[in-house]
Amino acid sequence: MLNINNLHVKLEEEDKAILKGVSLDVPAGSVHAIMGPNGSGKSTLSYVLSGRDGYEVTEGSATLEGADLLEMDPEERAAAGLFLAFQYPVEIPGVGNMTFLRTALNAQRKAKGMDEISAGDFLKLVREKAKALKIDADMLKRPVNVGFSGGEKKRNEILQMAVLDPKMCILDETDSGLDVDAMKLVSDGVNALRDAGRSFLVITHYQRLLDHIRPDVVHIMADGRIVKTGGPDLALEVERNGYGDLLAEVG
Amino acid sequence: MAVAQAKIDALAARLDALDLPHGGFTRAARAEALARLRATGLPHRRDEYWKYTDPASLIAAAAPAAALFDGQEPPVFDTIDRLRLVFVDGVFDAEASDDPALAGVEICRLAEADAADIHWAKSVYGVLEARGQDPVSRPLAALNTAAATDGVLIRATGRAAKPVSLIYLHKSETSDAILHHCVRVEGGAELTLLENGPAAARFNKVLEVDVAAGGRFHHVRAQGRDHERRAVTHCFARVGEGALFKSFTLTANGQLTRNETVIEIVGDNAVAHVAGAALGDGRHGTFHHDDTVFVTHDAEACESRQVFKKVLKNGATGVFQGKILVKPGAQKTDGYQISQSLLLDDDSQFLAKPELEIYADDVKCSHGSTSGAIDETALFYLRSRGVPLEEARALLVLSFLADAIAEIEDEAIQQEITSRLEGWLARRR
């Protein structure tokens, strides 16, 4: 599904390398987790994959189902099936949550040559997904993320994911700021979407989330590289011992 | 001294080019306006009140020519059931207009009423304009009172069955129109006034609105899309006890626009809102848009709001001069003013002068002014969800304008205005 090969990224504005040769293969239907110390480049990787300005790829490649992601505009990547749940969801005053969702869904349908969704079907779809995430009607009416609590913003990201139905979902610290119940809701939401045709890349600092969303593979990222890859046990090891031993071990 | 003389000379040249009507019931008001005008002369770019906008082309003896605009879209408000009154280059066109009979409303053409000696408009024509000359003089409004050749007098005595719509067509490249309208909304009555169209190559318009106690007045205007037209407009409103006054203006295009709104709140518990959305693209030459607002609170527990938004690109200039004056005794005043611009490039500029002057101690007044670019983070967020760049940008521009558009109460009219905004944005993709 997602293939990243020897990806090097620096900041556009200054000569600062952030990703220094990331390679990663996420096959269809699998869940990979990335853990790693603050500032190691996890969010940068997610931004570069989704096409945010300000970064320059100096080497390497990234493809989604064989298509070159780095050649596409952000909206084309979304239409190709990529979705990023932001670490810091963005507030957009003046744009209603429903308008935002409908505009996004219809834009993606249009890109795929489909007709716009009818108002009735759209309402039904959103209500159903929102209910599962315990997002109430009032939150749907408000401007995008404005005045939402930290946890509400994260749930709103998962709602967007459920409505847009992407193939490759990147979750950047979706667990941070969630209370225990919300963590369960979000995990259930993610698990409900798991299937053979969809993959997940879950960025997190905590084993807790991975108890709910069982990953197939866990990667450790440090200083712009994947320094270690293993099974779910690797996350437990991090939880117990921190990164010190791990990083010393890989030098 | 040189400036004062220049202003008097400019007036002499301007008056020379005009054929002043003598009028019936407006005679005294016209003569009085002329006397005031002779004392002040016409505005000059060195006047403090005109420091951001050069009035030269507005005061010139002859109107600078303006090419006619051939827009293909259907005119605004076409979907609204309304009573249409058409003016072509500043002259009322009875043939093109609807029969001016409307339940709850009396409508009379100024040029015809002028012949009569007694008219309710005697207490409005030139009267509200004169009240609005203090503390700042507005000579182009006085010129209008003295020289207006046409206009309409509207008196709402009940709930108007539908909106009255003034449609201004521009058909001559050198037309110079001076229109003066008077509106009186009687106690408990309600009227919606629509205006649209460029009117003329150069347009000077005064609208005087007297809203009696408990009356409700709604005004929505779209100032034609002609790229080269020039306009100076004044709206003078007097708002009585428990009355409502609401005005919204959409301006897209036009070389030069100066819209002055002067509101005097004279009765307790009244509400007055004035809002505007201006879209300026300098690629057609120049775009200079000036909103100048003066709201006076002279009663207790009244609310006023000024909400002005401007979207500027390609060297367009936006100006906002807004003032809230709270007179002694106007306790419990709730005054609010916001002026914001969205600059779509580095060439455009926004000049703002917000002012508060408060002589009562128990009031709540706030004002703010901002100028900024499109939020790149929000733009990326939208694109990451699949919304194409230009569509995302348009959505953010509309969201920037949302507070101003929300000031239009009627949903269908609000939708008409929104569709115009969308059209303007779509043409610039």
Ligand SMILES: Nc1ncnc2c1ncn2[C@@H]1O[C@H](COP(=O)(O)OP(=O)(O)OP(=O)(O)O)[C@@H](O)[C@H]1O
């Ligand atoms: N636009 C930018 N300007 C300056 N520095 C940046 C920028 N983007 C990323 N960086 C730097 O790159 C490094 C990696 O940041 P990134 O946000 O990817 O880390 P992270 O692994 O997601 O960290 P965290 O766990 O704290 O979320 C940090 O040192 C960060 O300060």
Ligand SMILES: [Mg+2]
């Ligand atoms: Mg991060």
